[in-house]
Amino acid sequence: ADSHGAGEEHSHAHGGIFGKNTELIFAIICGVLLGIGFGLSFVESVPQWISLALYIGAYFFGGFYTAKEAVETVAKGGFEIDFLMLVAAIGAAILGEWAEGALLLFLFSLGHALEYYAMNKARKSIAALAELAPKTALVKKNGKTEEVGIEKLTIGDIIVVKPNSKISADGVVVDGQSSVNQAPITGESVPVDKVPVENVEKDYSEVDDIKDENRVFAGTINGNNTLEIKVIKAAKDSTLSRLVKLVNEAQTQKSPTQLLTDKFEKYFVPSVLILVGILLFAFLVIDEPFSASFYRAMAVLVAASPCALAISTPSAVLSGVARAARGGVLIKGGRPLEDLGELTALAFDKTGTLTEGKPKLTQVVQLGDISENELLKIAVAVESLSDHPLAKAVVRDGKERLEGEESPDASNLEAVLGKGIKATLGNDKIYVGNLDLYEELNDTNPSEEIITKVRDLEGGGNTTMLLRKNEKYIGIIALMDTPREAAKKTLSELKEIGIKRMIMLTGDNQKVADAVAEEIGLTDAWGSLLPEEKVEAIKKLKKKESKVAMVGDGVNDAPAMANSTVGIAMGAAGSDVALETADIALMADKLETLPFAIGLSRKAKAIIKQNLWVSLGIVALLIPATIFGFANIGVAVVIHEGSTLLVVFNALRLLAYKK
Template identity: 35%
Template sequence: MPTTLLERPAAPSALVAPRRKTRVLALTEARWALAALLLFAIALPLQLAGVTAWAWGPLYALCYAAGGWEPGWAGLTALREKTLDVDLLMIVAALGAAAIGQVLDGALLIVIFATSGALEALATARTADSVRGLLDLAPSTATRLLDDGTEATVATELLTVGDTVLVRPGERVGADGRVLDGASEVDQATITGEPLPVAKQEGDEVFAGTLNGAGALRVRVERGASDSVIARIVAMVEEASETKAPTQLFIEKVEQRYSLGMVTATLLVFAIPLAFGAALSGSLLRAMTFMIVASPCAVVLATMPPLLSAIANAGRHGVLVKSAVVMEQLGGTKAVALDKTGTLTEGTPRVADLRPLAGSGLTEDRLLALTAAAEHPSEHPLARAVVDAAHARGTALAVAEEFVSTPGVGVTAVVEGRKVTVGAPARLLERGRGAAETSAVAIADELEDAGRTAVVVLRDGTPVGVLGIADRLRPDAAETVARLGALTGRTPILLTGDNPRAAARLAAEVGITDVRAGLLPQDKVAAVTEQERAGRRTMVVGDGVNDAPALAAAHTGIAMGRAGSDLALETADAVVVRDELATVPTVIALSRRARRLVVQNLVIASVFITGLVVWDLVGHLPLPLGVLGHEGSTVIVGLNGLRLLRDAAWRRAGADTAAAR
């Protein structure tokens, strides 16, 4: 397994510095947006019911103020820097609509912009908090062993290379280092994603933040706190989030040019007739009509309703897409990289094979009962898998006596008067010792070649059987891989920190040919970057802390919701809430349908805007007719986008993935 880290050291202050200001500003922006939405929701029914304008007019005014001050301020700030952006343009268009009596349209535009801006700010703040919260995985203190043999509890950031620390059973490792003495099993799923604890003994590497098992370890520190693997994960997520090229919606891509063009054209429409002797009121009315019909309201609604409708539809079917930009990006996926444990698999070990040895006199059920009885007092994940399998078969378990757990080896107990030992074949079997040992070794090798974790069972020192433990493949994994390959034109890549044999076996089962195993987080990022540099917009699907940097670096990242780590859930652009892997290709297809509707709407909006502008410039477009045409186009594109709200749209997206195969 690769152990090299990125060379650039991370500054500790940069990793732990709080972002309270960002969070407070995001919450404030969200409150103003919510206030604008509530005011709009109260005023609209009153207006539609024909209530006097004195009742709903002030509500709309407050809606304008609540939702418009932040984008208005942002627009003025940009203006001071000699740039025009769509925020200011939207505020001007909203005020222009209100000035000619179209208060409802202006308020709707304000609410859309305020809400989308608040959601983006909240997502940014929560991700920053989650990234820094990852450092809590590493303990704040460690037990340092001094030269005179005494112990001292010190802050982990004060540990230096060469220090020796004691890691007691159940503690988290305080620093990256190498085992000097002791044996234990360490759960390092947060770093490598491996589903089972890894046996550690003298000479093995351990990582800060990983959880020690039942044994005690003396560890020599090899990296400082700011350069540990866990700190590098934080740094990589932050760096990827900051340097990832932003993908914007269509209106945002052209906002500067459109804004300048519209303002310039409006001034010309007003000034040129005036210079040739036209009346002030007529020139002003023509300019106002031009500003209304040329305003990008229909373009904004051409983009947002299809994407928001797709988000709502995906949410009803268990996929949380965090923004309209993400929904647009999903459809551009050209390659997919999948994690193994917890993504293609359920992340829970189970008994897959029961192999009693010839001459042992045991059946499969009896072998399972004997093993489960000995393992019952243990809290090891493998032991839980064996006991759960026995319970699932309704097997009654005998009481285990004189239970002893030996870290890195296995457990021993007296069951029904006989000594039973369960553990790793490499520690309990001697090759060539006897027929039973030879048979057990052969079966263990066969199971491990098949991607299983082999567990040997000895009774009174003689092997009597071997169990194969495996992570359960998700039922829809193979079908999902096939559909993703059909949608993107290339088979997904498997990126995993698990061992190469287990990864290759699972990849063969689901139809993946490109397997990258034994990866640390930075290796996954490198694999994703390689795809991006080749011009392939890559989607990463994962669930663990170790997947977070790759999720952040990818064009889009999707996290599995049920077992996903907090960091993965916050870093990802979308979350599969119910862990239904088959929804991933469907949401890609739904995004592509939304993108097609956006293009349709942009064509409709462009035709209306162009026609009305030409009419206003060449002829005489009455203001009411201009408003009617402008609002009519807005309604048409809005209703067209809402088509994706129906369940039928999700079913058709699913059919698209099947048809692509």
């Protein structure tokens, strides 16, 4: 089967005496010789052999690469279109139709060269990824800086990145503040502000969750200030180099359409050869010279070559994957690229995917005659003694609301596991906790009215803390893991492009799940799920909806992702697990890129369909046309090569896809 451009079979390393465009130049020389020879054949005074010599020259230049590739393939025991073309050209020469044969080789080699050029364009936009990282870095040792190749960098080295230059390694900022353009890796259009880590001595190479404002990636572009960066990954393991590796592997993963066309070719090519064999003996049945039968058989050979078919899917997959990578979406192959466009349902993990993943202070309710500031000061004082994530959130957001007003110092912290804390503030005893804490104390129970208030807040998806000073209840503080800013807008965009069901799967309780679902506009919310129950939920969805994607952060959602049609990971630039487990990875931690990816996939699917119709349609028209002699070899080649180029250039439209 012919498969030039499908990747493995042809390396297309067409060097030669004219550099990498030799194939194109050879094709043009062939055309020029053919033209002159053809023109001279009409001039009486010029002897016949001069034209013939020019045709033979044309054969050499036109057939050089075709023959080279045909011989290489036959040596491996395969038949390719190049071989069929060569047979047809030699056949024409045997019949004395040198001009025909030369034209055949000219058009074929020209088409081949142009198609190679076009496919290279798509490959180049992928190769451009690999070129993102600079080749050298400025390393700081004992106060001096020296330039070294990035392959020499080791974990823990400190590199200096000048303003407006590219960052050469994955690392954490240890000195300087700047904003970094991360678009080449994550597709984020807005630069991200970077600040140094708190503990410069620490080894961050094993730390998974490094804050976005501390970490930088190879290939991203520094803003207006100098940064000093501590390397946390060797060059070969950087996010960028793994991205490039994955994109290159993606080209080899065949899509459903590709597998279908491969199967078709497997049966189609031998049947064409049998048909040609039969046509060679047509002169025994109908009254015509052998040369006429031979010529017809050669024309059919050219017409039936499934060139365009072979390249229609790979070229579209290549362009689609390249375009997605530029937008910060990694698609690992033809299969997820095609499946993504057919999704009808999306399942989302809640924490960190639909929500920020960190609780925020949402409400402060005063009980009795105490001002909000007074209440917050007490809460901040007591909670700053604890290192619980909720306590940290109270301190962070409380201080922000107090706008720099000092809060007193508390002491003697006592934690009651899972229920709350007690501490001393001046002469007062302060309690902060949930209702269970006060049931356990059982000395002064909160009134029914207070309990109802707490339950209402919890019903709205909040986590609540009730504060008591000595014997008196003074206030309620409510916290909630708030939805991402972009979540609501993104979900309504997804609804517009026809995603019918959007389901949230979460380990949080059902009340919280419902509250978040209502706020951002989900169709279903399933709460209180363990990781293995998420897998069950995906299987259940798959029965109802044919194709389901699981969107998560890849760490605890890996089993659910593996069971969905397409696993989509968020924030893959930060987490290694997400890059490995998902079929599709959104490099930036942003939901907004999801509608873009789905739109791109649909466009790719449409282009693949158009390509298949064009390539199969032309073969179906050309075979009968050549059998019944409506089209000669020249016409067959023009249409055949034309359709191949049409298919390739159609696929390249994906590179220009806009959101």
